[in-house]
Amino acid sequence: MNVIYMIDLYPTAFRTDPQSSFDLITKTWFPGFSNHVLFDSLDNDEQEYAEQILLDFTGFVLYYQNCVPEDWSPSVIEHCLVKDFPRSLARTEEYEYSIFNVLLNFFAFLKEENLHPAADDLFSHLISLDDKFREKMEDTDLYSPRKSLIIASMNEGIQEDDYDAMLKYFNQVGYRELADFDTGTIEIINKIMGTWVLPFSDSWYITNVEDATGNEIIFVISLLITGTLSNSLYVPPSDWYTDVIADFIEDVLVPYPLPRKIREICIPIFHAFFTYMADQNLHPHAREIASDILPLQEKMITEGPDEDDSDIQLFLIQSLLDSDVDVSDEQAILDYIDDNKEELFQKSIEFTSSGDLKKLMGKTSASQKQIPELRRKPVDFSSIPKATRDWFMAISKMTDAFCNERLDEDYAGLCRYVAGKLARKRDNKISRGKREIWAAGIIYAVGQMNFLFDKSFEPYQSADDICQYFGTSKSTTSQKAKLIRDLIGMDDYWDPEYSTSYMRNKNPFEKFCMKKNGFII
Structure with missing residues (x-):
């Protein structure tokens, strides 16, 4: 394959000139490695990608950690393999599958030929990173x-x-x-x-x-x-x-x-x-x-808001800030509310519950209007194709059990809603794979969009909690969650369709949604 130097791809300069480090790989270490019995033990793909893998590894360690090959240490290679590669290395799947074995045999070569003072420690530590490296490389949430x-x-x-x-x-x-x-x-x-x-x-x-x-x-x-x-x-x-x-x-x-x-x-x-x-x-x-x-x-x-701040307080703060009202001037606040009651009422439907609105609006004519509850419509069972109804029922039973035990009815309803959308997809991808993985993936995907994994939010569950409950691996569940989000377009934070009522009420920006793929709409 044509070798691609990292220096040609990255927009910022290395802190240390990389040429001597790349020369050490291409002119000294790789030629010796490629003629060694340890290189012969690699499969065809691994041999094809070997030089590029060594250059990427050398470049990443130098670029992100400012560490030249002569100073490589166990902590340096761990940082590269479990943080920098998963975040920033973008290559083909075949290439990524080859990385670990190439590096393992390469460090064994350095050890045998006494070419690096820490080669023994590098080789031993790399072995201990196998499972962790593969799990991190498969975690799409880590991608830059x-x-x-x-x-x-x-x-x-x-x-x-x-x-x-x-x-x-x-x-x-x-x-x-x-x-x-x-x-x-x-x-x-x-x-x-x-x-x-x-x-x-x-x-x-x-x-x-x-x-x-x-x-x-x-x-x-x-x-x-x-x-x-x-x-x-x-x-x-x-x-x-x-x-x-x-x-x-x-x-x-x-x-x-x-x-x-x-x-x-x-x-x-x-x-x-x-x-x-x-x-x-x-x-x-x-x-x-x-x-x-x-x-x-x-x-x-x-100085953030207390956990018990009401939704209506947060909505009112945003409205005041948007209108350039001095939030330290009590009279200005009262005048603003009095002058904009009708408009505030209409806007607040998207942010708050009816109980909070009545507290704000008192006995104005607007407060007497019927305020629609922002509840998601239950899944219409008759709209689900007969071929996927068993799947939907089984998945809903599993997600309901988890949500009822560890989360709440809001999450349970949202997971059923997602399962229903998947069951109505025509490409029939749900027919493949264990149902436990699908159930775990749905909860994982919904949780990602609602900060379920953040301990400062309620309810809270970790990704490991979900995987342990369903007996699934974290990397497999993460991949399934990514597939689910892609299948139904679940990629906007604070998108009302996929947000819990708690998250809908706490949307900090009403004009835009932040998409997980980096676009802002």
């Missing part, structure tokens, strides 16, 4: 937005080293997904995502935020973009400056009930993002913004 784009592009026949073609594909999809918006907004979002966010999501800057997954990175950056583009703020990213970003964080993000982990990583991700833009000369105010937002970390964590 850039990796997701590359894989989607490759599935469309675009070459993995043709990044210009990938961006063109990304923009085409963006125009299709954002068709309801004006051309100017679409162009802003596509440009920012393509030239700022995607490269950042795979840059070494993101390693400063160790615990952030690919989904969380795109989610947090989406909050920033949508928040500054929506409602009364409307400040295009090209016009960002310190006061705009700081005010957005303090006035918009801090008051909203975001998951605990998101609150903790928001400022570190913003800081890494603006530092990246400053170093790459992408924004004139980036360095200043990166420095000035750091003191807001404590406020972001400690």
